[in-house]
Amino acid sequence: MLPTSINPALRHPVGRKEAVFMGLAVMAVLATRSHSYLLFHTLVEFFNICVVLTAFSLAWNTRHHLEDGFLRIAGLALGPSAAILLLHTLTYKGLGVFDPDDANLPTQLWVVQRLMQAGALFAATLPMVTRSRNNIPLVVSATAALVMGGLVFLGLFPDCFVDGQGLTPFKIAAESTCMVVVAWAAWRMWQDRSPRPPQVRRLAIALLLCGSVESATFTLYNDVYGALNMAGHVLGLTQSFLLYTAIAWVGLTRPLESLFARQSKLRSQFERDAARAQHDMARFAEILAHHMQEPVRQQHVFTQALIKALPQPVPPEVAQPLEFVINGAMRQRSLLRDALTYLSLSEPIPASAKCAAGDVLAAVLKDLSERVDQSGAQISYGSLPKLAVPADRLKALFRALLDNSLTYARPDLPPRIDIRAENQGSMARVSVSDNGVGIAPELRHKAFGIFERLNHDGNGTGIGLAIAHRVVDSAGGDIWIDDTALGGTTITFTLPLA
Structure with a gap:
């Protein structure tokens, strides 16, 4: 340069x-x-x-x-x-x-x-x-x-x-x-x-x-x-x-x-344009967070109210379409939430950023505790180092990877997730392994793209792994997919040590 x-x-x-x-x-x-x-x-x-x-x-x-x-x-x-x-x-x-x-x-x-x-x-x-x-x-x-x-x-x-x-x-x-x-x-x-x-x-x-x-x-x-x-x-x-x-x-x-x-x-012109684009993106994220989610929330709330107002029991020919509406509203809320998270990752990482990965993972598991209990998932993890990334970004990364493992679990087995870390010079190498359905080798290059849904069963938003990739990339690390001894997928990433 x-x-x-x-x-x-x-x-x-x-x-x-x-x-x-x-x-x-x-x-x-x-x-x-x-x-x-x-x-x-x-x-x-x-x-x-x-x-x-x-x-x-x-x-x-x-x-x-x-x-x-x-x-x-x-x-x-x-x-x-x-x-x-x-x-x-x-x-x-x-x-x-x-x-x-x-x-x-x-x-x-x-x-x-x-x-x-x-x-x-x-x-x-x-x-x-x-x-x-x-x-x-x-x-x-x-x-x-x-x-x-x-x-x-x-x-x-x-x-x-x-x-x-x-x-x-x-x-x-x-x-x-x-x-x-x-x-x-x-x-x-x-x-x-x-x-x-x-x-x-x-x-x-x-x-x-x-x-x-x-x-x-x-x-x-x-x-x-x-x-x-x-x-x-x-x-x-x-x-x-x-x-x-x-x-x-x-x-x-x-x-x-x-x-x-x-x-x-x-x-200077580029920096001004970038700042303006970043401001516009933040504004767009605000619209997603407030204006677009409110109609979806109302759709969900009023559909449930409609079900309760109908004579019980609700006939199947009425209950099923209403259930589709509720599920669609819940999926749209998840989609908007993930899109908002993805857009928020465009901000540069402060040079002083650092967090304890173990504490961040514990907070994520607490947020997902209800879902973990419902699925019967077994999650194990060892000692995790301090990383030079903001806590909110690492939280988004762990949440995206755990959500991916829980969403694409095998129907015949309870989910099993293992998280391990080791230091390699100035970087930490962290792997998240599961026993889920896995990702075919020929599709792995597409897995981190935004709105890339490799499984068309209706689950997932197609943004989770894109969020993971953006967090790791913004911190100067790498992320990739391997096979796992558990029979599913191992997603490994590197992040700088604090």
């Missing part, structure tokens, strides 16, 4: 844990600079690549329901730039992976990545682009990566860094262009009045400003191992982290929050 509420910390894109994690990660990476700038650069770029690829993966997998066009387009379009960023990392001066091992090749690849990033972020603020649901931004970005990356390795891309001189005019112009384009994108985001959460708007503006300042730092450095170069890489990592955070919040956390809110609303 899904939870009905979401962690309040997840209602904001950048929570305290995320900020602390990001801060510790940056500090750990910065600490490596004192040992080796090359190590710092490699770690920060690999971290950046992982964040960008994660953001791309989130954007790709949530693209069909990611409503924020800026995040969808930016996340998809920046995916191919991770490949260029990986090449830039591997070609960085000092790693010796590519030949020649100089600063120009990684700087060229960096400029390619920056141009792709600036173009993607600016395009993500254009309404005509954000309204599209196709994969064209991803295709355009991948094509740009292949074309410009190919120009770099073919030697056709302009130089960006010259040893001994520093940045070339092209590099400075390219970074300045990226700075202006990304700053323009930030202004467009500020002016945009699309129905976007304010948290997401702030994140988008923050990541765009990080990108613009990052480009500014990369127009000023002369040393690829210098402080400005380092600051620019940290800003780039921050920008990628903010993009990832925004996509994760909009694409995953907010939909889950909406789902949980809807689930909570549906659960």
Whole structure:
């Protein structure tokens, strides 16, 4: 089952844990600079690549329901730039992976990545682009990566860094262009009045400003191992982290929050409907208890009065129909009584409920004493434990089972009923055995259904065993039917011990 509420910390894109994690990660990476700038650069770029690829993966997998066009387009379009960023990392001066091992090749690849990033972020603020649901931004970005990356390795891309001189005019112009384009994108985001959460708007503006300042730092450095170069890489990592955070919040956390809110609303509605249905059921039970039983009582009383008013002896042709009326009234009263008991069992069991099963059984036998004496029944029982069920429910259970044994006794033998109990872990197993007519194995699966009368001799209401099943089931136990050594039926049930 899904939870009905979401962690309040997840209602904001950048929570305290995320900020602390990001801060510790940056500090750990910065600490490596004192040992080796090359190590710092490699770690920060690999971290950046992982964040960008994660953001791309989130954007790709949530693209069909990611409503924020800026995040969808930016996340998809920046995916191919991770490949260029990986090449830039591997070609960085000092790693010796590519030949020649100089600063120009990684700087060229960096400029390619920056141009792709600036173009993607600016395009993500254009309404005509954000309204599209196709994969064209991803295709355009991948094509740009292949074309410009190919120009770099073919030697056709302009130089960006010259040893001994520093940045070339092209590099400075390219970074300045990226700075202006990304700053323009930030202004467009500020002016945009699309129905976007304010948290997401702030994140988008923050990541765009990080990108613009990052480009500014990369127009000023002369040393690829210098402080400005380092600051620019940290800003780039921050920008990628903010993009990832925004996509994760909009694409995953907010939909889950909406789902949980809807689930909570549906659960509340269900609980209200259940309470209303329970109230209606209680009202219906009240009608059964009072309004419907009164006419039956009057039918029984006035029929007996009619018999007494008639000249005695009453002719058989009159006495027999009147006896049928009386028996029908008595049966209807029993039926209404059992139906009322069955309906009353819909209430949940209190957690503090408990009773002594032996005392409850003794009370039931006292209520049935007249019927037991008339039938000549022999009822034996041993020590019974305390059970975690209300006394009135256990009383209804014992009454239903004993009434069933007395009703379906064999005509040639006096009823014999044996009640035994044993503890099995946290449950008590209680069996009620009799020597009655029994229940055929092929019919036992129907015995606990309401109004299921397996014997059509006119006795019973068809609700007794349904009451027994409902009591046991509501308490978390099981009930079933077995054969018995007495020749009739054994009904066994389990209930939790108190």
